[in-house]
Amino acid sequence: MKHLAFAAGLLGASAAFAETSELIVYTYDSFVSDWGPGPAVEKAFEEVCGCDLKLVGTGDGAALLARVKLEGERSDADVVLGLDTNLTAAAKETGLFADHSVSADFALPVEWNDATFVPYDWGYFAFVHNADAAAPADFRALAASDQKIVIQDPRSSTPGLGLLLWVKAAYGDEAPEIWRGLSDNVVTVTKGWSEAYGMFLEGEADMVLSYTTSPAYHLIAEEDSSKAAAAFDEGHYMQVEVAGKLAASDQPELADQFLAFMVSDAFQSIIPTTNWMYPAVTPAAGLPEGFGTLIAPEKSLLLDETEAADVREAALGEWLDALSH
Amino acid sequence: MAGRAQPLSAFSGVSAALLVAALILGTLGAVAFRAEAGTGLAASDWAALQFTLTQACLSALLSVGLAVPVARALARQRFPGRTLLVALLGAPFILPVIVAILGLLAVFGRAGWLSGLLGLFGLEPVQIYGLHGVVLAHVFFNLPLATRLFLQGWQEIPAERFRQAAQLDAGPLAMWRLLEGPMLRRVAPGALAVVFAISLSSFAVALTLGGGPRATTIELAIYQAFRFDFDLGRAALLSGMQLLLTGAAALVALRVSSGEGFGAGLDRAVRRWDGQGALARSMDCFWIVLSGAFLLLPLAAIVLAGLPGAASLNASVWQAAGNSILVAALSTAILLMLALPMAAAVAAGRSGVTELSGILGLAASPLVIGTGLFILIYPIADPFALALPVTALVNAVMALPFAMRILVPRARDVLRRYGRLSLSLDMQGWAFVRRVYLPRMRAQTGFAAGLAAALSMGDLGVVALFADPEFATLPLQIYRLMGAYRMEAAAGAALVLLMLSMGVFWILDRGGRWHAEA
Numbered sequence: 126m127k128h129l130a131f132a133a134g135l136l137g138a139s140a141a142f143a144e145t146s147e148l149i150v151y152t153y154d155s156f157v158s159d160w161g162p163g164p165a166v167e168k169a170f171e172e173v174c175g176c177d178l179k180l181v182g183t184g185d186g187a188a189l190l191a192r193v194k195l196e197g198e199r200s201d202a203d204v205v206l207g208l209d210t211n212l213t214a215a216a217k218e219t220g221l222f223a224d225h226s227v228s229a230d231f232a233l234p235v236e237w238n239d240a241t242f243v244p245y246d247w248g249y250f251a252f253v254h255n256a257d258a259a260a261p262a263d264f265r266a267l268a269a270s271d272q273k274i275v276i277q278d279p280r281s282s283t284p285g286l287g288l289l290l291w292v293k294a295a296y297g298d299e300a301p302e303i304w305r306g307l308s309d310n311v312v313t314v315t316k317g318w319s320e321a322y323g324m325f326l327e328g329e330a331d332m333v334l335s336y337t338t339s340p341a342y343h344l345i346a347e348e349d350s351s352k353a354a355a356a357f358d359e360g361h362y363m364q365v366e367v368a369g370k371l372a373a374s375d376q377p378e379l380a381d382q383f384l385a386f387m388v389s390d391a392f393q394s395i396i397p398t399t400n401w402m403y404p405a406v407t408p409a410a411g412l413p414e415g416f417g418t419l420i421a422p423e424k425s426l427l428l429d430e431t432e433a434a435d436v437r438e439a440a441l442g443e444w445l446d447a448l449s450h
Numbered sequence: 451m452a453g454r455a456q457p458l459s460a461f462s463g464v465s466a467a468l469l470v471a472a473l474i475l476g477t478l479g480a481v482a483f484r485a486e487a488g489t490g491l492a493a494s495d496w497a498a499l500q501f502t503l504t505q506a507c508l509s510a511l512l513s514v515g516l517a518v519p520v521a522r523a524l525a526r527q528r529f530p531g532r533t534l535l536v537a538l539l540g541a542p543f544i545l546p547v548i549v550a551i552l553g554l555l556a557v558f559g560r561a562g563w564l565s566g567l568l569g570l571f572g573l574e575p576v577q578i579y580g581l582h583g584v585v586l587a588h589v590f591f592n593l594p595l596a597t598r599l600f601l602q603g604w605q606e607i608p609a610e611r612f613r614q615a616a617q618l619d620a621g622p623l624a625m626w627r628l629l630e631g632p633m634l635r636r637v638a639p640g641a642l643a644v645v646f647a648i649s650l651s652s653f654a655v656a657l658t659l660g661g662g663p664r665a666t667t668i669e670l671a672i673y674q675a676f677r678f679d680f681d682l683g684r685a686a687l688l689s690g691m692q693l694l695l696t697g698a699a700a701l702v703a704l705r706v707s708s709g710e711g712f713g714a715g716l717d718r719a720v721r722r723w724d725g726q727g728a729l730a731r732s733m734d735c736f737w738i739v740l741s742g743a744f745l746l747l748p749l750a751a752i753v754l755a756g757l758p759g760a761a762s763l764n765a766s767v768w769q770a771a772g773n774s775i776l777v778a779a780l781s782t783a784i785l786l787m788l789a790l791p792m793a794a795a796v797a798a799g800r801s802g803v804t805e806l807s808g809i810l811g812l813a814a815s816p817l818v819i820g821t822g823l824f825i826l827i828y829p830i831a832d833p834f835a836l837a838l839p840v841t842a843l844v845n846a847v848m849a850l851p852f853a854m855r856i857l858v859p860r861a862r863d864v865l866r867r868y869g870r871l872s873l874s875l876d877m878q879g880w881a882f883v884r885r886v887y888l889p890r891m892r893a894q895t896g897f898a899a900g901l902a903a904a905l906s907m908g909d910l911g912v913v914a915l916f917a918d919p920e921f922a923t924l925p926l927q928i929y930r931l932m933g934a935y936r937m938e939a940a941a942g943a944a945l946v947l948l949m950l951s952m953g954v955f956w957i958l959d960r961g962g963r964w965h966a967e968a
Contacts, residue, residue, distance in 0.1 A: 154926075159766045160934035181834070187677040194680055195484075195824060201832075215680070273560070278657060280674035312560070313579045313661045316654045316670075319932035320548050324658075326937055327552060328561030342935045401935070441678070445494065448662045 147177045148379045150368075151200075153189055153207040155400075157182035162399040169391045176379055185317070186283045186366075190216055197221065198373045203380045206245065206368035206387075210427065211286055213242050213367060214434040223372040226381065229388040232407040233365065234425035242367035245387050246402040249361035249422055250287045251354035252332040253325065253339045260332070260355035264292065268306030275312050275321045275330040279441055282317045283364070288334050290433055291362030293440045294426040300440065304447035311448065337361065337419050342401045345415040353420075360424030366402065456798040456865060457872040457882040463795025463804055466788045470847055471807035474814045477822025478689055484825055485683030495688065498666040503695070505581060505656060505667075506649035509588035513645045514596045514638060516589065520741040521600030522630070523734030526726075535742060536601070537956045539594040541749055544904040544951045546925040547654045548932070549752060549944040554578075554587055554659075556751035563747070579661035587655045592645040594745060599644075599855055602897065603637040604630075606860060622730070640855045643703035647696040647812035647851065668692050672815050682821075689818040696813030697806060704805055749948070756945025759938040767943045770927035771950060773838075774907050777923055778954060780842035781906035782899050785849050789898060792850075793857035794887060797865040808854040811847040819844055837921050845909050849902035856898045857891065864890045900958035904951040924950070 157163035157180045167178050183192045186207050193205055198221065208216055216222060224240045231237045233247055252267070252274060254260050261267040267274070277285035292300045312330045315321040325333035332355065343349040368387060370380035386392055394408035397416060404412075428436065524536060542550060557563050558578045565575030578586065607629055615625060653669035660666075668688050675685035795804045823840055827833050833840075868886050872878065877885065888895070910925040922930065924947045931940035 154930060155933040158930035158934055159764070160931070160936060191676055191680055195821065196828065199828075278663070278670070280670065280678045281657075286678075308662075311662055313658055314663060315658045319929060320551070320654070320658055322935070323548065323552055323932060323937060323940075324555065324559075327555055327559065329555055329559050339935075346935070445663050449497075449664050 145177050146376055146379060147179055148204070148376050148383055149179045149181060149202050150204045150206050150383065151181050151183060151189060151192065151202040153185050154182040156180070156207060160399070162395045165395045165399065166392060169395070170383065170386055173386065174379060174382055186212060193221060194219055200371060200373065202371055203374035203376045204368055204370050204383055208242070208367055209283060210365050210367070210430050211290060211433045214430040216369070217241055221371055221373065222369045225370060225384050227384050227388060229406050231405055233405060234363065235427050242369045243384050243387060244365045244367045244405040245392070246396045246400055246405050247363055247365040248402040249337040249363055250284060250291055250334065251337040251361055253335040253352055253354050254332040256351050256353040258331060262356070263358045264295065264303050264307070267310060268303065270310070272310055272332060273312045273330045274310050274332045274334070275324050276314055276334045277318055277321050278314045278316060279444065284318050284334055287362055287364055289440045289444055290428055290436070291426060293436050294362055294428050295359040301443040301447055304444055308448050336402070337422070338401050338403065341415050341419055344418065345398060345413060356420040356422060360426040361422040363425050363427045365427070457869055457878045458794050458798050458865065458887065459879070460795035460798045460800040463791035464800055466792050467795070467804040467807040470788060470850060471810065473847060474810045474819065477819045477826065478686055478693070480822040480825040481682050481818055482686035485686060491684070491687060494666070495671050498668050498671045499691070501665060502650060502667040505584050505588070506646050508585045509592065509649035510642045510646040512585060513589045513592040514641050516741070517593055517596030517600055517641070518634065519737045521597045521604065523737040524597070524601055525604035527731070527734045527738070537952065537959065538749070539597055539745060540901065540904060540955045541948060541952055542590050542745055543595050544908040545948065546908050546910055546928060546944070549928065550591065550748070551587065551655065551658050553748035553752040554590060556755065557747045558586065579659060581660070581665070583659035583661070584656050584665060587659050588649045588652065590745065590748065592648060593741065595852070596641045596645060599637055599641045602856060602894070603633045603859070606863065607633060636859060639703035639706045643699045643809065644812065644851055644855055646699050647809065650696060651692060651813055651815060669815055672817055676817060676821070685818060689815045692815060693810060693813045696809060700806055700809040704801065752948060753945055755941040759942025760945050763939060763942050763946065767927055767946065770922045770924045771946055773921055774924040774950065777838060777842050777845065778903040778906040780838070781845040781849070782903045784843055784846035785853055785902040786895065786899060788846060789850055789853040789857055790891065790895065793854060793861040796858050797861035805854065809851045812851045816844070842906070845906035846902065848909065849905045852901050853898035857894050860891055860894045896961050897959050900955040903958055904955040907951045907954060908947060
């Protein structure tokens with residue numbers, strides 16, 4: 126990729142012999158993998174910026190924030206991409222992020238007006254099951270059924286935390302009761318998404334906590350329509366993934382350019398079939414075929430960032446308490 | 451033995467031990483130093499401590515207890531495929547946790563083979579989730595290691611002893627009293643301590659098979675402190691607690707692990723005359739078949755799952771495999787440079803500090819070491835540029851406890867038997883190392899190197915923190931494939947990893963055993 130950037134630099138009229146500037150973006154691991162959006166995004170951005178885009182993967186979203194906190198103001202990173210709204214309050218608290226100037230016609234089910242973070246994709250958490258099996262229509266029905274589920278631990282994974290906040294957002298003070306009802310449905314709790322999804326595919330459980338968009342992967346990439354997401358009447362909790370630029374960046378203009386590029390068609394059209402999430406701005410060509418078959422929740426649940434930060438610890442306590450008996 | 455003149459100085463071994471201790475304690479200190487005032491330990495941390503101890507004790511007792519009859523059977527029986535079986539026994543130990551768990555679930559899970567078999571008889575599926583599931587998985591990981599340690603203990607009994615025992619017509623009881631019992635007393639405490647420490651720091655296994663937050667280990671609490679709360683102080687505190695527990699277990703093990711060795715023989719091929727009666731043979735057969743089925747069926751499941759995906763792996767998987775080989779080679783070299791002098795130092799009487807620092811690697815949380823190294827390296831160099839050497843170094847330190855268990859008993863015997871003779875010939879220092887020490891340590895060195903290389907190949911501890919997108923190891927690539935829904939390709943890559951680890955283990959271990967007894 127470096128020679129490509131170099132070629133782009135040579136072709137660029139004014140910057141012909143200047144040193145190619147480097148933009149460093151910290152993100153989560155699956156973004157940079159060969160199957161994630163990383164390679165295509167890098168190529169597309171380097172074609173327009175005349176720079177060298179370096180994507181650096183560090184575990185998942187929570188690990189990403191820990192990394193930024195560790196590095197503090199001396200961080201090499203210019204942009205951090207991959208936090209979600211459950212983490213943004215803590216991220217802002219560090220004072221390391223600068224405001225953005227991006228405006229776009231966001232296709233989010235919620236209104237977006239955050240001065241610091243720009244969303245690039247979003248999705249709904251959902252329980253994925255085999256399409257030929259009946260699925261419960263809400264958490265109470267799930268708790269009453271003998272359906273077995275695999276979920277992720279909120280202490281070590283972002284989807285696990287998402288489920289915690291989903292139940293909290295839908296049921297508030299009744300959340301502990303819901304969890305007590307669910308406790309005999311939970312086959313087990315895993316460290317991360319990959320373990321849980323693998324176990325579901327191996328037949329260890331009837332349903333797994335994932336995203337409404339998961340069936341689209343099987344449909345589009347594997348031509349397999351055997352997976353479906355269960356639509357829950359109380360609504361589905363959303364995950365909005367965002368990026369922000371660091372105040373101490375030595376490439377502030379490039380960082381701004383990247384954030385603006387991030388909501389452009391070139392970037393957004395890459396997202397659906399690489400990150401398997403909904404793009405934050407609908408691409409001109411629309412969503413890929415196959416996304417039309419997905420369930421569309423009637424109600425979108427999302428705690429705003431301060432609420433999410435406030436209830437997080439109490440919700441974890443309730444969860445631990447309900448599942449430890 | 452301390453105080454007696456030795457042909458070897460303990461200086462380099464003690465220095466290596468101090469280096470290792472400095473790395474482990476230094477990184478812990480770095481994390482603690484960066485911490486702001488934390489919340490301290492919560493009630494849930496004590497619950498985690500209790501669960502951790504319970505499962506680690508059970509795992510250690512069962513793994514080591516079962517390893518005794520299995521190793522005994524393998525030591526005294528000869529049959530076609532024995533060498534292959536012994537080599538395969540190394541496999542579970544080096545698999546990435548997630549792959550091993552999926553292999554175990556294919557056999558013992560709700561939709562697994564065993565449940566399917568029971569279903570044929572109208573029985574309920576097996577319930578693997580819970581404390582027993584955790585212990586089952588830990589036995590799966592550690593039974594092979596304990597078996598190999600005992601097997602090696604048996605091999606260290608010189609052939610002449612068996613000949614003598616046969617000439618004296620020693621019965622099973624006498625064999626036990628004279629040869630087997632003392633050997634077990636020497637090897638078992640160390641094996642117990644190692645398995646205890648491995649199970650202590652496990653967390654993905656405990657969580658996934660434990661069935662829920664009841665099965666929270668200290669390592670998960672460390673994870674929570676980092677990820678959920680970003681409370682470095684608490685992470686350091688918990689990690690220190692884990693180190694203390696392992697240290698205490700190691701001290702107890704070293705205390706009770708006593709007994710003289712068997713002296714040196716002439717390195718003749720071992721022939722066994724005992725254990726050939728019908729009862730002994732059928733008992734041995736029972737243990738070999740049972741342990742073989744328990745360890746090999748999940749491996750077979752991994753192979754079966756991997757075959758469809760293995761044909762269509764893309765270049766990045768092979769590149770990651772290349773990186774893994776590079777890390778493993780470097781890590782093995784570092785390990786031998788640390789472990790051989792350390793084993794010599796222990797044998798020369800400087801056991802306390804050296805042995806202890808050797809075992810600390812087991813208890814150190816990769817998350818804490820990785821973060822500590824990051825804090826230390828970050829001000830002076832680019833952590834990504836150092837991904838390869840750092841990963842190799844940490845993997846070497848993690849493998850050190852196993853290497854020490856393998857090398858130390860032999861080193862003791864070598865020094866005890868040849869020390870005085872060498873001194874009388876004025877053969878000391880490097881000459882002794884080259885002419886006596888290294889040649890006689892060859893089999894053990896090969897085994898230790900094989901284990902270290904295989905362990906390093908399958909490790910996903912530190913590299914995840916330091917990984918550069920252009921430098922992924924195979925285990926990391928497997929996780930990435932799974933994270934991108936490519937389960938089939940991930941299974942294929944896991945099969946490649948299994949073959950690579952087995953291959954490197956087999957080559958190194960085999961290369962070391964020039965007095966092949968099979």
